[in-house]
Amino acid sequence: MSLNEILDQVRDLPPPRILSNKPRFSDRIFRGIVTLGGFTSLLILGLISLFLLYRGFSALRTEGFGFITKYEWVSSINSDGTEGEAASTYGVGAMLVGTIITAIIALLIGAPVAILAAIYLAFYAPIRTRKFLVSVVDLMAAFPSILFGLWGLNVLMDQGIYVAELLNKYLGWIPIFQVPVPVFLRSPFIAGLVLAIMIIPIVTAVSREIFAQTPLDRIQAAYALGATKWAMIKTVAIPYGYSGVVGGAMLGLGRAMGETVAVFTVLNIVYRANFDILLGAGGNLASHIILKFGEASSEEIKALMAAGFVLFLLTLAVNLLADFIVARTGKRGK
Amino acid sequence: MIDKSVREERPVMSEPQKIQPSSLADVAASKFEKQDNVSAAYGSGLDARNIYAWFGKYLAVSDMSIYFAAGTVTALIGPSGCGKSTFIRTLNRMHEFIPGAAMSGEVFLHGKDIYTSGIDVTKIRLKIGMVFQKPNPFPSMSIGENVLAGIKLAQLKVPNKNELMQDCLERAGLWSEVKDRLNQPGGSLSGGQQQRLCIARSLAVNPDVLLMDEPCSALDPGSTLKIEETIGELAKTMAVIIVTHNMQQAARVSDYTAFLLSEGGPGKLIEFAPTREIFGRPKDIRTENYVTGRFG
Numbered sequence A: 001m002s003l004n005e006i007l008d009q010v011r012d013l014p015p016p017r018i019l020s021n022k023p024r025f026s027d028r029i030f031r032g033i034v035t036l037g038g039f040t041s042l043l044i045l046g047l048i049s050l051f052l053l054y055r056g057f058s059a060l061r062t063e064g065f066g067f068i069t070k071y072e073w074v075s076s077i078n079s080d081g082t083e084g085e086a087a088s089t090y091g092v093g094a095m096l097v098g099t100i101i102t103a104i105i106a107l108l109i110g111a112p113v114a115i116l117a118a119i120y121l122a123f124y125a126p127i128r129t130r131k132f133l134v135s136v137v138d139l140m141a142a143f144p145s146i147l148f149g150l151w152g153l154n155v156l157m158d159q160g161i162y163v164a165e166l167l168n169k170y171l172g173w174i175p176i177f178q179v180p181v182p183v184f185l186r187s188p189f190i191a192g193l194v195l196a197i198m199i200i201p202i203v204t205a206v207s208r209e210i211f212a213q214t215p216l217d218r219i220q221a222a223y224a225l226g227a228t229k230w231a232m233i234k235t236v237a238i239p240y241g242y243s244g245v246v247g248g249a250m251l252g253l254g255r256a257m258g259e260t261v262a263v264f265t266v267l268n269i270v271y272r273a274n275f276d277i278l279l280g281a282g283g284n285l286a287s288h289i290i291l292k293f294g295e296a297s298s299e300e301i302k303a304l305m306a307a308g309f310v311l312f313l314l315t316l317a318v319n320l321l322a323d324f325i326v327a328r329t330g331k332r333g334k
Numbered sequence B: 001m002i003d004k005s006v007r008e009e010r011p012v013m014s015e016p017q018k019i020q021p022s023s024l025a026d027v028a029a030s031k032f033e034k035q036d037n038v039s040a041a042y043g044s045g046l047d048a049r050n051i052y053a054w055f056g057k058y059l060a061v062s063d064m065s066i067y068f069a070a071g072t073v074t075a076l077i078g079p080s081g082c083g084k085s086t087f088i089r090t091l092n093r094m095h096e097f098i099p100g101a102a103m104s105g106e107v108f109l110h111g112k113d114i115y116t117s118g119i120d121v122t123k124i125r126l127k128i129g130m131v132f133q134k135p136n137p138f139p140s141m142s143i144g145e146n147v148l149a150g151i152k153l154a155q156l157k158v159p160n161k162n163e164l165m166q167d168c169l170e171r172a173g174l175w176s177e178v179k180d181r182l183n184q185p186g187g188s189l190s191g192g193q194q195q196r197l198c199i200a201r202s203l204a205v206n207p208d209v210l211l212m213d214e215p216c217s218a219l220d221p222g223s224t225l226k227i228e229e230t231i232g233e234l235a236k237t238m239a240v241i242i243v244t245h246n247m248q249q250a251a252r253v254s255d256y257t258a259f260l261l262s263e264g265g266p267g268k269l270i271e272f273a274p275t276r277e278i279f280g281r282p283k284d285i286r287t288e289n290y291v292t293g294r295f296g
Helices: A003-010 A025-063 A093-124 A127-141 A145-171 A188-212 A216-224 A229-258 A261-266 A285-293 A298-329 B004-009 B023-031 B035-040 B084-090 B121-127 B143-147 B149-153 B161-171 B191-203 B221-234 B247-253 B275-280 B285-291
Strands: B046-055 B058-068 B073-077 B101-109 B128-131 B209-213 B239-243 B256-261 B268-274
Touching (some): A025 A298, A093 A127, A093 A188, A093 A229, A093 A285, A093 A298, A127 A188, A145 A188, A145 A261, A188 A229, A188 A261, A216 A229, A216 B128, A216 B191, A229 A298, A229 B149, A285 A298, B046 B084, B058 B084, B058 B101, B058 B256, B073 B084, B073 B247, B084 B101, B084 B239, B121 B128, B143 B161, B143 B191, B149 B191, B161 B191, B161 B221, B191 B209, B191 B221, B221 B239, B239 B247, B256 B275, B256 B285, B268 B275, B268 B285, B275 B285
Parallel strands (some): B058 B268, B073 B239, B073 B256, B128 B209
Antiparallel strands (some): B046 B058, B046 B101
8 A cells, every 4th residue: 555545545534643752851861771781782792793803804805715614724923923834824614513513412412401301390390399400500501611621521521431432332333423543532522512511501491481381271271181291291382382492402502602611621622623523633613712812823813813703603693593493483382 | 289198188178978869969850851861871970079179278169069960061150259160170180280279079970089099180081071261272283183182182092083073073063164274273263263173172082071161251242152052062962061150151051050159258059950940030049149130
């Protein structure tokens, strides 16, 4: 309908009155403050990404698309400032592979545990147990990652190696479980295990929240039809919570991709694209940046900034993907 | 969620009396027009005896005994807060889902108390279906899947699912409206259609008793009329128990009417009689005041 048509329709009617709602001065001040607060995260995120892009731009321009596909990271300047023999070349491909592999391992192990935990907390746990466990999960989410890293290195590693050896022995015919040399220490698999533990709280919290919102009338409808608790959860709660759980899992994936210290502590950081997840070598973008940063030349710093920008884009992409999945599946069960 | 032990520990206000055929049921059976029908199906009615229901320490329903004969529609009427919904929810053990809820008394189906310890509650709810105030089809399922949801949830085996689906939708008076769109989501229907879908859904598991908790209160008059027609059809094969705020509805659909009142304390059964008598010549002055609109 065009504007004219609309105008034609309303021609005979009285014109709508202008409704003014002029806020008071104090109200406007407060509005300004909360608006500022609302845009702060956008502002900071924008400034950080601009900063990374600005500082890393020259490296990105030199390397072009190869920056994210190349498996080489060679600096021509040694840490003592002398000129090295090889020409500089920067590509984060290998670390990108490591980032994705460790994060996916974390998701595959962590998400099922978290979802089961969420179902228990939402539907099975007695009220006191639930309250207690929910605060434990929140505490776990705020737990410093270095402590996860240290624990992973000193305690979880031994158990992880045993599992890794079993996987290699019985499922070794699957390419990713092969190892060229039997070094199971500090592998992407172990790092993924630690990351899995780190993402459990966020995935649990988000999933539990959405399960707890399952409409009571649907739950009652299922019970009134002779459903057992499990049948009710399968038919009512899981379809309802599906999108929220996917969203939570994606948040966990994003966290696993960006994790620095725990991976740096546990994983044997070697600059190579390691698809053999049980082999003790590899890294991720964040751990690569922290490893190189202290002794980098100014040229390499630029490349690291560019690597940071790539990491930013990657986590952004994961979150956009999460939004897309949630929006697409959100209608089901709602 | 109520633990059985909680129920047993609760001080029982009055020990369930030795079972004698409920006098109310006798009255109902003797005065009921379709008497042959009733006596034939006598065993499959629902017999609630000395029901008390608590929410925590609050006693909501006190000493209610009603026999619901198969082949009849019984309306539960009374002002808000008189325990109608609470009482009806003790009849299929939905009451105990509310944290802190407890009950005392017995509910007999096929001569067996549904609160007997060790009984499979899910099987009880298959035999005693329920339709809620707000239509609540499963939005993740199609219309057809909604009808068969109970079969799936309780993992029942049926020889011909399509036949059953059609049969249930026909009995709920919805078949002609949805037969060409069985694959569309249940939420795509209007409110009245959704409620009839919920009725069809509860019929699919072949219940002996159907509890309806104000099934028409969220619906327009046209849909209400359709559902009332459906109720009349259903009562040929089962006992229908309907909670309603609408006295005209009670008068239209029910064979028997129970008037409940709380009078500041727990809800009590004031009068139970054939609907004609409740509305024509009630014995209790409180019933008369209520049905003539003098209060409530």
